[in-house]
Amino acid sequence: MPESPGRAALDAVRLTAGYRAQAPVLSEVTASVPRGGFTAVIGPNGCGKSTLLRAFTRLLAPAGGEVLLDGRAIAGLRTSELARRQSLLPQQSPVPDGIRVAELVQRGRYPHQRLFAQWSPEDEAAVARAMELTRIGDLADRLVDTLSGGQRQRVWIALALAQDTPLLLLDEPTTFLDIAHQFETLRLLDSLRAQGRTVVAVLHDLDHAARFATHVVAMRDGRVRAAGPPAAILTEERIREVFGLDCRVIPDPDTGTPVVLPR
Amino acid sequence: MSRRPGRSAVLRLGPASLRFSPRDAWVAAALLLLLAVLTLLGLSFGERPVSADRVLAAFLPGAEALDRMVVVEWRAPRAFAAAVFGACLGLSGGLFQALTRNPLGSPDIIGLNTGAYSGVLCVLLLGGSGYAALAAGAVGGGVVAAALVYLLAYSSGLQGFRLIIVGIAVSAFLSSANSWFVVKANLDEAMRAAVWGAGTLHGIRWPQLAAAGATALVLLCALPWLSRRIAQLELGEDSARVRGVPAEPVKAGLVLVGVALTALVTAVTGPIAFIALAAPQIARRIRRETSGFDAVGAALVGAVLLSGADLLAQHALPDSALPVGAVTVCLGGAYLVWLLFAENRRS
Numbered sequence: 001m002p003e004s005p006g007r008a009a010l011d012a013v014r015l016t017a018g019y020r021a022q023a024p025v026l027s028e029v030t031a032s033v034p035r036g037g038f039t040a041v042i043g044p045n046g047c048g049k050s051t052l053l054r055a056f057t058r059l060l061a062p063a064g065g066e067v068l069l070d071g072r073a074i075a076g077l078r079t080s081e082l083a084r085r086q087s088l089l090p091q092q093s094p095v096p097d098g099i100r101v102a103e104l105v106q107r108g109r110y111p112h113q114r115l116f117a118q119w120s121p122e123d124e125a126a127v128a129r130a131m132e133l134t135r136i137g138d139l140a141d142r143l144v145d146t147l148s149g150g151q152r153q154r155v156w157i158a159l160a161l162a163q164d165t166p167l168l169l170l171d172e173p174t175t176f177l178d179i180a181h182q183f184e185t186l187r188l189l190d191s192l193r194a195q196g197r198t199v200v201a202v203l204h205d206l207d208h209a210a211r212f213a214t215h216v217v218a219m220r221d222g223r224v225r226a227a228g229p230p231a232a233i234l235t236e237e238r239i240r241e242v243f244g245l246d247c248r249v250i251p252d253p254d255t256g257t258p259v260v261l262p263r
Numbered sequence: 264m265s266r267r268p269g270r271s272a273v274l275r276l277g278p279a280s281l282r283f284s285p286r287d288a289w290v291a292a293a294l295l296l297l298l299a300v301l302t303l304l305g306l307s308f309g310e311r312p313v314s315a316d317r318v319l320a321a322f323l324p325g326a327e328a329l330d331r332m333v334v335v336e337w338r339a340p341r342a343f344a345a346a347v348f349g350a351c352l353g354l355s356g357g358l359f360q361a362l363t364r365n366p367l368g369s370p371d372i373i374g375l376n377t378g379a380y381s382g383v384l385c386v387l388l389l390g391g392s393g394y395a396a397l398a399a400g401a402v403g404g405g406v407v408a409a410a411l412v413y414l415l416a417y418s419s420g421l422q423g424f425r426l427i428i429v430g431i432a433v434s435a436f437l438s439s440a441n442s443w444f445v446v447k448a449n450l451d452e453a454m455r456a457a458v459w460g461a462g463t464l465h466g467i468r469w470p471q472l473a474a475a476g477a478t479a480l481v482l483l484c485a486l487p488w489l490s491r492r493i494a495q496l497e498l499g500e501d502s503a504r505v506r507g508v509p510a511e512p513v514k515a516g517l518v519l520v521g522v523a524l525t526a527l528v529t530a531v532t533g534p535i536a537f538i539a540l541a542a543p544q545i546a547r548r549i550r551r552e553t554s555g556f557d558a559v560g561a562a563l564v565g566a567v568l569l570s571g572a573d574l575l576a577q578h579a580l581p582d583s584a585l586p587v588g589a590v591t592v593c594l595g596g597a598y599l600v601w602l603l604f605a606e607n608r609r610s
Binding site: 054057059079080082083087088089090092093094096097098099103104108110111113115116117118119120159163 | 495498506
């Protein structure tokens with residue numbers, strides 16, 4: 001199941017993790033994130049998807065096992081180095097009062113700045129690039145508070161992109177969006193992957209995972225049940241096993257990717 | 264990009280660069296001017312009025328001896344203390360409001376002043392007297408109250424709202440303990456406690472101002488470091504941590520600097536309420552355009568408020584001088600009512 005460590009951007013090795021005074025949420029999870037791919041983490045609510053992302057980004061210290069970033073244990077990395085190599089878009093983020101789009105995106109440059117080097121030409125370029133990729137250049141002077149949900153999500157993604165990391169992790173990036181904005185966001189992630197970034201996203205919609213992911217990690221009860229290419233994972237038996245859902249899986253008439261039809 | 268995003272300007276010197284907002288710079292200049300006017304008024308008003316030109320001359324060599332005595336020795340420490348202490352209180356309030364993300368999060372609301380008062384009462388009841396003993400009592404009481412609030416509010420991380428609620432509770436508890444102490448104390452001690460508890464800039468001399476000012480300067484060194492991290496914490500803790508900001512140590516540092524800034528003022532003057540509460544919010548409304556923790560604005564507005572309040576305290580009533588604490592409580596009460604209405608309308 002796990003790829004050879006040399007090809008993976010991130011590896012969880014027999015990872016056990018959880019929150020204080022509770023049974024561990026993840027038990028002995030071994031999973032890997034292929035470099036340059038779009039990895040979708042799927043599974044029922046409470047199966048440990050978000051917890052896996054938190055362990056991947058060292059927000060949560062594992063009780064056992066370890067996380068490897070490009071083959072090296074993240075526990076031993078310097079915080080500033082980790083921040084230049086991976087960024088995370090949490091499920092929800094507070095919007096500071098009165099903040100404008102450009103200012104928010106600029107804050108993503110923090111790991112690259114020093115007290116006496118607050119704004120380098122590289123900072124300027126990275127912010128411009130992030131805003132261009134997410135097509136929010138026109139919104140630069142708008143108050144974030146006044147944006148629609150879809151626009152706001154693009155701003156948050158731009159914040160993560162401004163950090164300019166090869167690895168981008170997103171916790172349910174499509175959950176609060178309407179269907180058009182969901183696809184817009186997924187296409188954006190797909191284009192980021194095509195440009196060479198490694199993308200990891202927790203997704204709820206299996207059709208989205210089927211259509212956009214290059215690698216799927218299916219979790220249940222804090223364990224990885226299956227991992228591999230979408231066509232191999234999104235099958236009727238696997239979905240029954242992971243979600244307890246009876247369904248038919250048919251190929252998408254246009255793309256040929258699996259489409260899940262619950263029964 | 265034609266417009267520079269965020270309306271900021273950048274100063275470059277080799278590899279070093281500093282970013283600031285031109286609008287903020289204008290606001291700061293205007294506030295500084297206002298502060299200079301208030302300070303000048305403070306130096307010239309009084310039983311023996313001194314005109315503005317003679318005020319400036321009094322600081323130069325060859326000044327008339329009486330002018331020098333009145334302006335430099337008597338009035339200047341008080342006027343400068345109003346500016347310096349106001350700035351410290353404004354900053355302290357700004358730090359606590361950034362930490363709690365709540366306009367009510369300020370050192371006077373979460374019990375630091377009440378704690379300082381308890382400390383002073385303990386010193387008085389134990390027979391201590393003199394400036395140094397009372398100052399030590401005030402700092403000790405404030406720090407103990409802060410530690411108590413911090414520990415009681417801490418539960419796998421520090422949460423702003425919890426901090427405020429716990430602070431209000433600790434404050435209520437301490438203030439009832441204070442009342443009990445005052446009732447139990449003998450008349451002389453009770454009088455001295457009441458005088459200290461009113462909060463005044465009366466009788467401040469250069470040595471006290473110098474000591475407090477030097478402490479404040481040391482604390483100011485932490486601000487640029489803290490400010491950059493506060494801007495990250497505003498975007499959510501997970502997000503900040505992934506960008507390399509150690510959230511809990513930064514928040515503890517924020518509490519520490521905020522407590523120290525309040526304590527150094529309270530030790531000299533007694534509790535002066537509401538400057539810390541109001542200054543950062545007023546600064547935010549003046550700036551309008553940008554967000555984030557604004558140390559310069561909070562400090563300057565605090566300095567202007569306390570200087571203005573002290574002028575009122577000295578000269579508003581023709582025959583009697585008020586303690587400045589009484590004036591700030593009145594102004595602050597009105598401000599608090601307005602704030603509650605404004606926030607209510609907004610939500």
